[in-house]
Amino acid sequence: MNVLSFLNLVDLLVCAVVLIAAGGAALHRNLLSAVVFAGVASLAVSFLFLRLAAPDVAMTEAAIGAGLSTVIFLIAVRRTQETEEEDR
Amino acid sequence: MGNHEMIGAVVTLVGSVFLFLGALGIVRMPDLYNRMQAGTKATTLGNLMALLGIGIIHPAWLIKLVLIALFVLITNPLSSHALARSARRSGVPLADVTVRDEYEEVLVEKGIEP
């Protein structure tokens, strides 16, 4: 296997991680866990941007996704409640 | 294919082995605190060695890679300490194999029931 096809395999795996993490962030009942899932999704997306040869976008994604948006989500969670309730 | 490339590749490989063992630790260990020991510590050395190996392969990047390693060395213990402290305070249980817990009395003294 040469380097290129190997890296394509890595890309596919990272895509799967993005899907899993984004699904977890959307579906999880505990909002703190959902915040962590969102952080992982943004990390994987930033890695994908790097693979697509866009380091500046990846840098922004890493900074905003890992640092800022986690804090903002947590501030938002504090103003609501931690576990989501089923509405009827 | 210089000699330094070979050395750097081997150092990176050893670092990756530590990364893998640390990640294996967070799957195998029984509770949060032991997972933290394996996960965020064994991977620190793996991270440092992998970065160093890449720095040996490409010496022009060595300064920047050492800076990354320095930031990891400073920030990693901070975050894992904060995580362990708040997890213990909000009552994440210790595993059954735990020998003793001398922190409990401190928490009771302070009036925080875990």
Add this chain to the structure above:
Amino acid sequence: MRTIVGFFAAFITLLALWLALVGNLDPQEIAAGSIVAVAVAVIARGAPFTGRSLRFLHPRRLVTALVYIPYLLWSIVESNVDVALRVIDPSLPIRPGIVRVRTRLKNPVARLVLANSITLTPGTLTVDLCEDELCIHWVDVQARNIDEATKKIVTGFERFLEVIFE
């Protein structure tokens, strides 16, 4: 006087960090870095680490600090191998527990470095720091009382940190 020395220490550190980040010694970079470093040093003039910086230039402290860094790295490697061997052992030989240890250090920065060093070596993880006791999660508890635990975990680092910071 103290604030001026602290200001220059912060300025030089920030400028060195800037130059390491950009990776060259172009006059433009030095000029831009100086402006940013002055701005940050003015904003952060009351912060810890910026006061009383000259005493760290005492040769005894400097030499001890230079010895401390390889000592810390070596203990990281040593205990890393230990934890890695525990992880791959099929029977998972751990005896975890949280123990309390005492520290003689009084300086807050010295305590920060001590707690960070303990956390960096795998096998031990600082959970909390209250007055002069640290609560440490230990993967393999080998001590029966507080003095023994102190001797096993803290003393090695404390020997160096006492000289560097106190």
Add this chain to the structure above:
Amino acid sequence: MNNPVLILELALVLAGAAALLAVWRLLKGPGPFNRAVAMDVLGLVTMPMMAALALYSGRGIYLDVALVYAVLSFLGVTALARYADRGL
């Protein structure tokens, strides 16, 4: 086994396996704290992978992404811990 590229690929495979194990803990781990540990490990694994990607593509600017992530990733975890402790 005397080809550096081959050894690097093997290292990359091991790092990818480590990332997958961390994703397993992320999905399974009970509660937000275990997931935060998994996120921490994922960050530590991703940094050398980004550096290896920089080596493959030969562009030094990729390292800046890893640098930004190293500086900022602890912020999210620390904010989470602080929130769980006493509400940001």
